[in-house]
Each structure stands twice: as C-alpha cells, then as structure tokens.
Amino acid sequence: MSTLLQVENIECRYDQLVITREISFALNQGDICCLLGPSGCGKTTLLRTIAGFDPVYTGSISLNGEVISAPNLMVQPEERRIGMVFQDYALFPHLTLAENVAFGLRKFSDKERKERVCEMLDLVNMSDLGHRYPHELSGGQQQRVALARALAPRPQIILLDEPFSNLDFELRKHLGLEVRRILKSLNISGILVTHDQTEAFAMADYVGVLNQGRLQQWDTPYNLYHEPQNRFVANFVGQGYFIPGTLQNHCNVETEIGLIEGNRAYPWKDGTPVDVLLRPDDIVHSPEGPIKAIVEQFTFTGSATLYRLKLPSGQIVESMFNSHAEFSIGDTVQLEVKADHLILFPQPGANVNETPSALAEAS
Numbered sequence: 549m550s551t552l553l554q555v556e557n558i559e560c561r562y563d564q565l566v567i568t569r570e571i572s573f574a575l576n577q578g579d580i581c582c583l584l585g586p587s588g589c590g591k592t593t594l595l596r597t598i599a600g601f602d603p604v605y606t607g608s609i610s611l612n613g614e615v616i617s618a619p620n621l622m623v624q625p626e627e628r629r630i631g632m633v634f635q636d637y638a639l640f641p642h643l644t645l646a647e648n649v650a651f652g653l654r655k656f657s658d659k660e661r662k663e664r665v666c667e668m669l670d671l672v673n674m675s676d677l678g679h680r681y682p683h684e685l686s687g688g689q690q691q692r693v694a695l696a697r698a699l700a701p702r703p704q705i706i707l708l709d710e711p712f713s714n715l716d717f718e719l720r721k722h723l724g725l726e727v728r729r730i731l732k733s734l735n736i737s738g739i740l741v742t743h744d745q746t747e748a749f750a751m752a753d754y755v756g757v758l759n760q761g762r763l764q765q766w767d768t769p770y771n772l773y774h775e776p777q778n779r780f781v782a783n784f785v786g787q788g789y790f791i792p793g794t795l796q797n798h799c800n801v802e803t804e805i806g807l808i809e810g811n812r813a814y815p816w817k818d819g820t821p822v823d824v825l826l827r828p829d830d831i832v833h834s835p836e837g838p839i840k841a842i843v844e845q846f847t848f849t850g851s852a853t854l855y856r857l858k859l860p861s862g863q864i865v866e867s868m869f870n871s872h873a874e875f876s877i878g879d880t881v882q883l884e885v886k887a888d889h890l891i892l893f894p895q896p897g898a899n900v901n902e903t904p905s906a907l908a909e910a911s
C-alpha cells in the first residue's frame with residue numbers, strides 16, 4: 549500500500565500563538581482516520597491546515613509524494629484534490645441538490661457533469677431528490693448531499709469536520725457507517741474530526757488522539773483502548789479508573805483488592821508505586837468474589853448495566869454487569885478481577901529506576 553498523505557513534524561499557529569506542534573502521521577490510500585480530542589486541542593486547525601486554508605509554521609505536508617504545505621509554500625486548497633464536508637453542511641441554499649453536487653465540476657464537459665451528478669446522488673441514495681432545494685431536506689439528507697458534492701470532483705482525500713454533530717444519536721451512528729462504506733467502496737481516504745469516541749472507533753482504521761496541540765498516540769482503535777501509551781489516552785479513550793498499588797516481580801501489582809496478576813513485564817524495580825488501569829470489563833460481578841464494593845451509581849444500557857462502585861478505601865471503580873444482575877444504590881456487591889493484561893503507569897513522582905536487564909530477565 550502506498551502512502552497518500554504524509555504529515556511531518558508540523559506546527560500550526562494563529563499569529564504567534566502555537567496551536568499544534570510536532571504533529572507527524574501518515575495515511576495510506578483508502579485508509580480512514582480520525583482526529584479525536586477534547587474541545588480546543590487543535591483538531592480543526594490541523595484539518596484546515598491539511599485542506600490548505602491555514603499555513604504550517606514548521607514541517608511539511610505531502611500528498612502523493614508532492615509537498616503541498618511547508619513554511620513559505622502553500623498549494624491552494626482548490627489545487628489539492630481534497631474534498632471537505634463541514635458540520636453545518638454548507639450547501640448553497642439557492643441551488644438544487646443536483647446543482648450543489650455539480651458545483652465543483654465546472655471543468656467537466658456537460659455530459660460528464662450530468663453523469664457524475666447522477667452517479668454521486670445515487671451513491672448517497674438521493675437519486676430521486678436532485679430537483680429539491682436544501683431547505684426541503686432533513687439534516688441527515690443534507691449531509692449526504694454535502695458528501696456527494698465533496699466526492700464529485702474525485703478528490704484523493706475527504707476531510708470531514710464533525711460532520712454528524714448536528715444529527716441525533718441513531719442517525720449519527722447510521723450515517724457514520726454509511727460514509728465509511730462509501731469511502732471504502734471508492735478507495736478514497738478520509739480524515740474525520742470528532743470528539744465522539746464511539747464515532748471515531750466505528751468509522752476509522754486509525755485514530756490520532758490529540759491533547760493541547762500534541763499528538764498523544766496514533767493507533768488502531770483496538771490498541772488505543774488496550775494499549776494506551778500515556779495516562780491522557782488511557783483516561784480519554786474508554787472508561788475506567790486507575791487504582792494505586794505497588795509493582796511486584798515486574799508484572800504483578802499489590803493493591804487494596806489483592807494481588808492483580810499481569811502477563812507482561814514492566815521495566816521498573818519491585819516496590820515501584822504504580823497506578824493500574826481497570827476498565828469496566830476487567831472487574832466482573834462474582835457472587836463469591838473476594839472483593840466487596842458498594843454501589844454508588846448505575847447506568848442501564850440494555851444488554852448490560854454499568855455500575856460505579858466504591859471500594860472500602862473510597863476508591864472508585866466501574867464494572868459492567870449482565871443487565872439481569874440488578875442492584876440498587878447502597879447495595880454491597882462482590883467482584884473479582886479478570887484482567888488479561890495490565891496497563892500500568894508509575895505514580896507521579898515515583899522513582900522508577902528503569903532496569904532494562906531486569907526487564908529482559910522478567911520477560
């Protein structure tokens with residue numbers, strides 16, 4: 549597979565204010581990625597920079613091996629073969645849907661333009677509605693037309709800036725999967741900006757987690773959840789709580805709920821104070837289980853119920869119970885830990901005293 553987009557060590561600024569720094573990632577032809585992060589972390593700035601609306605201060609962006617952004621170099625947005633889909637659809641209200649889709653096709657012949665408009669409206673399941681105006685459509689329909697318009701000039705890559713955030717939950721889920729299907733069927737790459745993790749996981753092959761203008765991790769959804777590289781990613785992606793403990797034999801942790809056994813070695817000395825990440829699926833309801841906790845809160849989700857539980861020390865953990873196991877706030881429940889691998893971080897200020905040779909021995 550060939551690299552389509554290469555973002556190398558870019559820094560973006562508004563005036564002298566640094567917004568994103570040291571951002572690097574690459575996207576292969578046909579891959580869909582997502583930029584995920586809290587409000588204000590720089591997702592839209594990064595997207596606008598890739599689109600060519602904003603310059604880079606350092607580093608470079610290349611598309612198909614050609615540099616399109618570097619300090620003092622900025623290929624114009626319309627020359628980049630990059631399509632954009634915005635949160636507010638941004639359709640031209642005075643043009644019909646067909647005219648909206650045809651808008652970027654001025655260089656095509658009349659015949660080609662007509663064919664392309666039909667093909668694109670068909671692709672987004674709107675072929676019967678080409679004569680309508682945007683105000684005659686629902687939000688979901690308008691966003692489909694916006695996608696058709698962005699895809700019509702055959703871009704190499706589509707940038708989607710929170711495209712579903714004005715839509716209700718069910719429609720977002722449905723449209724997200726549909727957009728993925730459409731992009732995959734055309735082998736067109738996409739970059740989606742969102743702060744909705746479920747959307748990112750459902751749509752993207754790779755997710756870049758940003759915080760305060762820096763890329764924290766670029767990885768598959770599976771790895772972000774199971775192998776977070778730092779505390780920010782561990783907290784931001786998925787649910788879960790850290791509980792404190794001390795490292796033993798490089799892989800196990802002694803905690804208030806007993807010895808939690810891990811199956812991988814960490815390079816820190818025995819006795820290092822660590823925090824263990826426990827996801828709701830790492831702690832399971834077990835009527836004979838050795839751990840007792842009090843129900844603080846619960847959220848019924850249908851097939852399962854997420855319980856927020858207080859351990860004797862006051863430490864909070866979460867656990868996903870089968871929804872048939874019903875408990876009320878204040879009830880005592882029994883639990884056991886079933887974590888197959890442990891995600892540990894040294895406690896802030898801990899002297900970790902890394903010992904690579906000990907790691908080799910332990911593993």
Ligand SMILES: Nc1ncnc2c1ncn2[C@@H]1O[C@H](COP(=O)(O)OP(=O)(O)OP(=O)(O)O)[C@@H](O)[C@H]1O
Nearest residue numbers: 562565567585586587588589590591592593594743
């Ligand atoms: N035109 C601008 N001039 C100056 N500062 C800006 C400009 N646009 C954005 N910023 C600032 O840059 C930072 C990053 O904004 P950006 O819109 O990229 O974040 P975001 O992650 O997309 O946030 P959100 O999820 O809320 O849309 C913010 O602090 C914002 O105030």
